[in-house]
Amino acid sequence: MLATDNLWFRYQDEPILKGLSLDFSRQPVTGLVGANGCGKSTLFMNLSGILRPQQGTVQWQGKPLDYSKRALLALRQQVTTVFQDPDQQIFYTDIDSDIAFSLRNIGVPEAEIARRVEDALTLVDAQSFRHQPIQCLSHGQKKRVAIAGALVLQAKYLLLDEPTAGLDPAGRTQMLTLIRRIVAQGNHVVISSHDIDLIYEICDAVYVLRRGELLTHGAPGEVFARRALIEEAGLTQPWLVKLHSELGFPLCKSEDEFYARMRAMPVKEAS
Numbered sequence: 368m369l370a371t372d373n374l375w376f377r378y379q380d381e382p383i384l385k386g387l388s389l390d391f392s393r394q395p396v397t398g399l400v401g402a403n404g405c406g407k408s409t410l411f412m413n414l415s416g417i418l419r420p421q422q423g424t425v426q427w428q429g430k431p432l433d434y435s436k437r438a439l440l441a442l443r444q445q446v447t448t449v450f451q452d453p454d455q456q457i458f459y460t461d462i463d464s465d466i467a468f469s470l471r472n473i474g475v476p477e478a479e480i481a482r483r484v485e486d487a488l489t490l491v492d493a494q495s496f497r498h499q500p501i502q503c504l505s506h507g508q509k510k511r512v513a514i515a516g517a518l519v520l521q522a523k524y525l526l527l528d529e530p531t532a533g534l535d536p537a538g539r540t541q542m543l544t545l546i547r548r549i550v551a552q553g554n555h556v557v558i559s560s561h562d563i564d565l566i567y568e569i570c571d572a573v574y575v576l577r578r579g580e581l582l583t584h585g586a587p588g589e590v591f592a593r594r595a596l597i598e599e600a601g602l603t604q605p606w607l608v609k610l611h612s613e614l615g616f617p618l619c620k621s622e623d624e625f626y627a628r629m630r631a632m633p634v635k636e637a638s
């Protein structure tokens with residue numbers, strides 16, 4: 368279980384996270400949305416124990432998080448963060464060494480490292496560029512390598528900060544596929560993103576933050592239907608929700624579902 372219980376966090380005297388009680392274990396994919404500066408990255412750093420709340424707790428496996436060095440090391444094998452900028456977490460020039468780094472650090476046997484690296488690179492579709500120097504990769508390829516670096520730890524929770532930022536449409540589609548594959552393996556994913564259409568399509572639950580406070584939460588279809596609240600959070604509704612609420616089209620979860628349902632509808636003759 369990964370959750371927060373009445374969590375408050377301040378930088379100096381400025382409260383940033385205000386009494387957040389959130390549960391990331393209820394659904395496979397949870398979205399975190401809110402305007403710039405509402406505290407999403409700060410929350411991720413609290414969840415991985417990089418920052419420590421002044422009040423309230425991060426709940427891990429049913430208990431308040433233990434901040435001893437040993438406990439934090441164990442936590443970060445189970446809860447891994449993939450930052451927005453892949454250059455922040457790639458250290459080596461060759462992909463295999465970079466991905467194996469964290470495993471060597473914790474003394475995993477070499478044969479096991481080789482197996483896990485192989486599996487992670489396959490999962491993120493990186494086999495075709497595996498032997499290229501990292502500095503020659505595109506932004507989207509680097510993002511996939513950064514995710515592979517988190518996946519080798521076989522973490523139960525993957526925290527993705529802006530997974531689609533800087534990706535072209537094909538890269539964005541690949542990211543959606545990758546998130547679904549990670550979830551299909553029984554893991555939880557938490558996504559912080561300004562890509563509201565991505566959050567709507569892929570998440571099972573959404574938390575909406577406004578200036579560090581929880582404004583609303585629930586299933587994406589219900590949350591994003593609350594237009595006034597969404598605008599209060601400094602966000603806009605996903606395009607599929609707008610089509611539903613403004614024009615009365617059926618509420619669809621994805622673009623593919625929308626087109627399939629439109630094609631199946633009888634076409635009215637123009638008069």
Ligand SMILES: Nc1ncnc2c1ncn2[C@@H]1O[C@H](COP(=O)(O)OP(=O)(O)OP(=O)(O)O)[C@@H](O)[C@H]1O
Nearest residue numbers: 378379383401402403404405406407408409410561
């Ligand atoms: N190290 C720091 N010291 C002081 N204030 C900080 C620090 N880091 C962030 N802040 C402030 O905390 C607030 C929340 O920042 P945070 O990066 O968590 O927001 P965010 O929701 O992730 O923003 P964005 O959507 O722009 O990535 C902002 O007002 C920011 O200026």
